[in-house]
Amino acid sequence: MKAQIITIGDEILIGQTIDTNSAWMGTRLNEMGYLVDKITTISDDREAIETHVKWALGSCNLLILTGGLGPTRDDITKVTLCELFGGKLIRNQEVEERIVSFFTKLNRPVLEVNRMQADLPSNCTMLPNLLGTAPGMLWEIDGTTVVSMPGVPYEMKKIFSDQLVPYLQSNKTSEIIVRHKNLLTVGIGESSLAEEIKDIEDDIYNSGFRLAYLPNPGSVKLRISYNGKENPESVEQRLNQFAKRIATRVAQYYVGEGEKAITKLIGKQLVAHQLTVGVVESCSGGYIAHQFTKEEGCSQYFKGGMVVYSNELKEKLIGVDAHAIKEFGAVSESVAEQLAEKGRIKLGVDYCIATTGVAGPTGGTNEKPVGLVYTSVSGPQGTRVFKNNYGGTRNRIVERASIGLLNELLKMLQSDIA
Structure with a gap:
């Protein structure tokens, strides 16, 4: 299954804010068996949002958008998606009550622009935001699951983990599996490492797997990947075999397995x-x-x-x-x-x-x-x-x-x- 991510915000494009959301979601989606084949950052612009969403529909199984759901005039994602998908904004009483409670606890007045965040497209599924005021939204459009979530990282992660993951797991139909195994080496350069394990790398590719080199200062991470329909147990077994061969070959540089630092x-x-x-x-x-x-x-x-x-x-x-x-x-x-x-x-x-x-x-x-x-x-x-x-x-x-x-x-x- 293919997934695409669109991050919305001028602050990302001008370098004022770093997009950490996409990296986090990409990791989680890969763990769930999704192949993320495109990540795009666009401005807070109605035409840009419409254009990129239309391009994505039909080319992926899952499209996730983050950003542009705040209460200010430049936050136009919700209105744009509502019009694009043929809905109309209707105030959601449950969300409004949560917003009022949110500001009351902070001893702050509830402005109308805050209440307007409870206006949701009539044809979407609401994804509750328990850490903020802007809920997530989900549509099923022509075979693509479209999800819009806040750009605030901790709010996005909460909605993703508590709301979106259970939904995707209960609606998963593809037989494609995606598996990764990460190995960390220290003290050997990327080129030297590739030379040391070139025969193992040939075997990896000839078996339908892939190997990626991810260099950092002083270290190189190796990622062995599989994307296909083979038996998951067989895939895990071969991933472990390849990992063991590499660890043995470069034992003096090998640190360990997994994403851990x-x-x-x-x-x-x-x-x-x-x-x-x-x-x-x-x-x-x-x-x-x-x-x-x-x-x-x-x-x-x-x-x-x-x-x-x-x-x-x-x-x-x-x-x-x-x-x-x-x-x-x-x-x-x-x-x-x-x-x-x-x-x-x-x-x-x-x-x-x-x-x-x-x-x-x-x-x-x-x-x-x-x-x-x-x-x-x-x-x-x-x-x-x-x-x-x-x-x-x-x-x-x-x-x-x-x-x-x-x-x-x-x-x-x-x-x-x-």
Whole structure:
């Protein structure tokens, strides 16, 4: 089954707002067996909405629109779709009561423009919005399910999960299945990885499956996909076989399976063995701490960290030997080692990771060029220091160094636990 997504909003087109809704919906729809073959962003314009909806009708089984359902004059999606599908706006008492209750709880007046959000097309199915004032709407038009939802992410996700998913599951008729398996590798480039597994990739394509390379700074995600009518159990079995062959072939770079970030995999290991981690960051400036705190439940294993950018704070807060900084420099193996070892004690954690380097674009020398980064991991079994030279922009150097360090932490964890 094919699905298309249309996001509506001038704020997206001018870069004021980033469209995260489409990525989220694309993931959910693929999990449900839909193949998303087009995502389009258009302006808050009646002609644009009509044109793109007409193009989509008949070419997909499911069309989802987000945005343009607010109470202001520029929000024209509802009126446009109502006219396009031959309905008329009728006030829905249930929705109006919910809107009045919503504003009453906030101790705010209910304006007529707010009540007008309860005016719904007569020929649509209303999808309740329990987190906002604009409900979703659903039509069945010439074999295409058309859905319009608010552009506010948390409202859209609630309607999608609670209202749309059950509807689609109860009306699903296609025998096409879509399956994916994601593998994460760290420390090997896209081209080198492709060369390592080219025979496996040939087998994947010859079996009716597909392989995609999704590179990020410091890591490459592989996605093995299937879209067809084969037996689901057989498809899962072959996906697992291909994944196992790749994991074995590139074992030294292989991190794990699934959509999970490397910090999620680390957290899972730490929680399972009641261990904790902390960070001491210089050149990464808090980036690694942020990667940990993005994960739900991180308080179970992540105690915190310090950003010690200046030499003064490296000495005062962590206890780095001033003589080491004077003799070897802040960007050195000795300082990196002390940051992790002494940071582990200061933070009272089982494992501590640290960074110190020259992220650029200035500050480099012939001896210590931009991109030189020392990272370190300290745990119950000892400390390891890593020296790398990364290319690219300041942000890219920080990202690559951080992902590489997290991978080394994961390796140490797995080794210690084993």
